[in-house]
Amino acid sequence: MNLPRALRVLRFPRLQLQRHALRTALALGGIAVAMLLWTIIRSAELGVALATERGASDTKLVVYRQNRYCPFASQLPQHYAESIERIPGVRSVSPVKIVVSNCRASLDVLTFRGVLPEWIDAELLPGVEMLQGSADEWRSRGDAALVGEELAARRRLRAGDTFRSAGVTVVVAGIFSSDDPQDRNSAFVHLPFLQEQAKRGGSGGIVTQFTVTVDDPSKLESVATAIDERFASDSHPTSTAPEKSFVANAAKDVVQLAGFASWVALAALAAVFALVANALALAMQARVRETAVLEVLGFTGSLVAWMTVAEGLALALVGGAIGAVAAWTGLWVLRPAFSAEGAVIEILPSASVLLAGLAASAVIGVAAALVPALRAARLGTAQALRAG
Amino acid sequence: MPLVEARGLTRTYRKGEQEIRPLDGLDLDIDAGRFVALMGPSGSGKSTLLNLLAGIDRPTAGSLVVDGVDLAALSRRELAEWRSRKVSIVFQLYNLVPVLTAYENVELPLLLHDLPRRERHARVVRALERAHIAHRHDHMPRQLSGGEEQRVAIARAIVTEPALLLADEPTGDLDRSSAESILDLLSSLHRDEGRTIVMVTHDPRAAERAQATLHLEKGRVAETIARTGAKESSRAPANTEAHA
Ligand SMILES: Nc1ncnc2c1ncn2[C@@H]1O[C@H](COP(=O)(O)OP(=O)(O)O)[C@@H](O)[C@H]1O
Numbered sequence: 214m215n216l217p218r219a220l221r222v223l224r225f226p227r228l229q230l231q232r233h234a235l236r237t238a239l240a241l242g243g244i245a246v247a248m249l250l251w252t253i254i255r256s257a258e259l260g261v262a263l264a265t266e267r268g269a270s271d272t273k274l275v276v277y278r279q280n281r282y283c284p285f286a287s288q289l290p291q292h293y294a295e296s297i298e299r300i301p302g303v304r305s306v307s308p309v310k311i312v313v314s315n316c317r318a319s320l321d322v323l324t325f326r327g328v329l330p331e332w333i334d335a336e337l338l339p340g341v342e343m344l345q346g347s348a349d350e351w352r353s354r355g356d357a358a359l360v361g362e363e364l365a366a367r368r369r370l371r372a373g374d375t376f377r378s379a380g381v382t383v384v385v386a387g388i389f390s391s392d393d394p395q396d397r398n399s400a401f402v403h404l405p406f407l408q409e410q411a412k413r414g415g416s417g418g419i420v421t422q423f424t425v426t427v428d429d430p431s432k433l434e435s436v437a438t439a440i441d442e443r444f445a446s447d448s449h450p451t452s453t454a455p456e457k458s459f460v461a462n463a464a465k466d467v468v469q470l471a472g473f474a475s476w477v478a479l480a481a482l483a484a485v486f487a488l489v490a491n492a493l494a495l496a497m498q499a500r501v502r503e504t505a506v507l508e509v510l511g512f513t514g515s516l517v518a519w520m521t522v523a524e525g526l527a528l529a530l531v532g533g534a535i536g537a538v539a540a541w542t543g544l545w546v547l548r549p550a551f552s553a554e555g556a557v558i559e560i561l562p563s564a565s566v567l568l569a570g571l572a573a574s575a576v577i578g579v580a581a582a583l584v585p586a587l588r589a590a591r592l593g594t595a596q597a598l599r600a601g
Numbered sequence: 602m603p604l605v606e607a608r609g610l611t612r613t614y615r616k617g618e619q620e621i622r623p624l625d626g627l628d629l630d631i632d633a634g635r636f637v638a639l640m641g642p643s644g645s646g647k648s649t650l651l652n653l654l655a656g657i658d659r660p661t662a663g664s665l666v667v668d669g670v671d672l673a674a675l676s677r678r679e680l681a682e683w684r685s686r687k688v689s690i691v692f693q694l695y696n697l698v699p700v701l702t703a704y705e706n707v708e709l710p711l712l713l714h715d716l717p718r719r720e721r722h723a724r725v726v727r728a729l730e731r732a733h734i735a736h737r738h739d740h741m742p743r744q745l746s747g748g749e750e751q752r753v754a755i756a757r758a759i760v761t762e763p764a765l766l767l768a769d770e771p772t773g774d775l776d777r778s779s780a781e782s783i784l785d786l787l788s789s790l791h792r793d794e795g796r797t798i799v800m801v802t803h804d805p806r807a808a809e810r811a812q813a814t815l816h817l818e819k820g821r822v823a824e825t826i827a828r829t830g831a832k833e834s835s836r837a838p839a840n841t842e843a844h845a
C-alpha cells in the first residue's frame with residue numbers, strides 16, 4: 214500500500230462531492246437530521262440513566278405518602294421527622310415541601326423544595342459549589358431561594374432576581390452547581406415560608422416528603438423497610454424508596470418513552486446507512502464510465518474501492534458531525550429537562566454521546582460504502598467503455 | 602526488438618451459444634517510434650486489438666509482448682500498474698471526467714505517480730501546452746468543443762510519457778477541420794517527439810498521416826501498406842507476419 218498515493222487520489226472523491234453540490238447537500242442534510250435525532254435521544258437516555266440508575270454509593274431515601282403520586286397529594290405530618298431520626302442507620306432526615314408549577318410529565322417545570330436551614334448546611338452545601346450569591350444571604354431572608362444551576366440556566370435567573378411561579382414569589386439568594394440532577398433542577402426555599410405561601414398540599418405542619426440520608430449505602434433497603442413498617446398502621450402510611458428508584462417511578466412515562474426512543478435512535482442509524490448507501494449507489498451508477506476511465510488510466514480496483522469508501526466516510530462523518538454538533542449545541546443552550554411528579558430527568562449535552570455519534574457515523578459510512586465500493590472495483594473496463 | 606510483438610494473438614467472446622472470434626491468431630510487430638494506422642471493416646477487431654495493446658483486455662490465446670513485458674503474464678494489479686506507466690489510449694468520445702476541469706483531467710493519471718507537487722504541475726502544464734489547449738485549462742469538458750475535448754484527452758494521454766500511444770477513431774466524431782488539426786497534433790507528436798502511435802481509423806485521409814497502414818480482416822492482418830516519404834507502398838500477403 215502506497216500511502217502518499219492513497220492520500221493523493223482522495224482529490225477525486227473530494228472534487229466529486231464538491232462539484233455535485235446539490236446531491237452532496239441533500240445527502241448531508243438527511244444524514245445530519247438523522248444524527249441530530251440520534252444525539253438527542255441518546256442524551257435523553259443518558260439523562261434517564263443518571264437520574265434513575267442507582268449507584269453503589271447512593272445514600273438518599275425519599276419518604277412519600279403511600280399510593281400518592283402528585284406532590285400536592287402526598288401529605289405527611291412534619292413531626293414524623295423525629296420518629297424517622299430514631300430509626301437505626303438514619304444519619305439525617307429533613308422534611309421537604311414540594312411545590313411544582315405542573316404535576317404532569319412535561320418540559321420546563323419549576324420545582325420548589327421547602328427545607329430547613331439545618332438540612333441546607335448539613336446535606337446540600339457540602340456537595341455543591343456556589344456560583345453566585347451565598348448561603349448567608351439565603352439564611353438572612355425569609356423569601357430567599359437557592360437555585361440549582363440547570364434551573365437558573367433554563368429560566369435565565371441571576372442572583373438578586375425576583376421570580377414568581379406556582380403562586381410563590383422568591384428572591385434568588387444564590388445559584389449553585391451540583392452533581393445531583395434533582396438538586397440542580399430545584400429552587401430551595403425556607404420550609405415555613407413555602408408552607409405559608411402555598412396552601413395547596415397542606416399548610417403548617419404538613420410536608421410532601423422526607424429526605425433521609427443513611428450512614429451506609431448497603432443499608433438503604435433495610436432502612437427504607439424499617440421506616441415504612443414504623444408508619445404502616447398510622448393514619449398516614451408511607452412508601453420509602455431510594456431517591457433514584459423514586460425518580461424512576463415518578464417519571465415512569467418519561468423512562469418508558471426513552472426506552473421506546475431507543476428504537477427510534479436505532480432507526481436513525483439505519484437511516485444514515487440508507488442515505489450513504491443510496492447516495493453512493495446513485496453516484497457510482499452515474500459514474501460507471503468515469504470509473505472505467507480511471508481503470509484505463511491505471512487505477513487499481515482496490516484504489517477505486519478505497520476512493521469510494523472515502524467518499525462514504527466523508528459524507529457520513531461530515532453529515533453526522535453537523536447533526537451531532539447541532540444537537541449538542543441546542544441541548545447546551547436550551548438545557549431541556551423532563552419533570553414528572555416533582556422528579557427531574559435532564560437531557561444533557563455530553564461529550565461521550567457526541568464522540569459516540571461521530572464514531573457511529575464513521576463506522577456506518579464505511580459499512581454503507583462497502584457494497585458500492587466492491588462493485589466499482591470489479592467493473593470490467595473495456596466493457597464499460599464499449600457500452601457507452 | 603520491436604516495441605510490440607504479437608504471436609498467434611486470439612480473443613474470443615461468448616454470446617450465449619455463439620462464439621465470436623474478433624482476433625484469430627494475429628501476428629504483428631510494431632517498431633518503436635512508428636506511427637501506424639489500423640483499418641478494416643466494422644467489427645473486424647480493431648478496437649479489440651487496441652484494448653489488448655492497452656492492457657485493458659486480455660488475450661484468450663497467443664502472446665503479446667509490449668516493451669519487453671509479456672502482458673498475459675501480469676496479474677490484474679500488475680497490469681493496472683503497467684498501464685499507468687507504459688500506455689495511454691485516446692477514445693473517439695474523449696472520455697473526459699465531466700466534473701473535472703481540463704487541468705484536473707490531465708492531472709488525473711499523474712496522481713498515481715510519486716512526483717513532487719511542483720513537478721506534477723509542470724508536467725500538466727507542459728502537456729496542455731503541447732496539445733495547444735493550455736488556454737482552456739480551467740474549463741469543464743461541457744464548456745469545450747469536441748476538438749478541444751480531444752486535445753485535453755491527448756494531453757491526458759501524453760502527460761505520463763507513455764511508450765505507446767493508442768487512439769481509437771480519435772477523429773471519428775469531429776468535423777473536417779477539427780479532425781485535421783487533431784491529426785496534425787498526432788503527427789507532430791510522432792515526428793517531433795518520436796512517439797509510437799497506433800491509430801484506428803475509418804478515414805483513408807487520416808490513415809495517410811501514418812507511416813504504415815494495417816488492414817484487419819477476419820481477425821488477422823490482411824495487408825500492410827508501408828509509406829515512406831514518397832508514396833511507395835509494399836503489400837504483404839495475408840497470413841504472414843505483419844511488420845510495421
Ligand atoms: N465484450 C464483448 N462481448 C461480446 N462481443 C464483443 C465484445 N467486444 C467486441 N465484441 C465483438 O467482437 C467483434 C469485434 O469488435 P471490435 O473490435 O469492436 O470491432 P471494430 O472496432 O473493428 O469495429 C464484434 O463483432 C463485436 O460485436
Ligand SMILES: [Mg+2]
Nearest residue numbers: 647648649769
Ligand atoms: Mg471499434
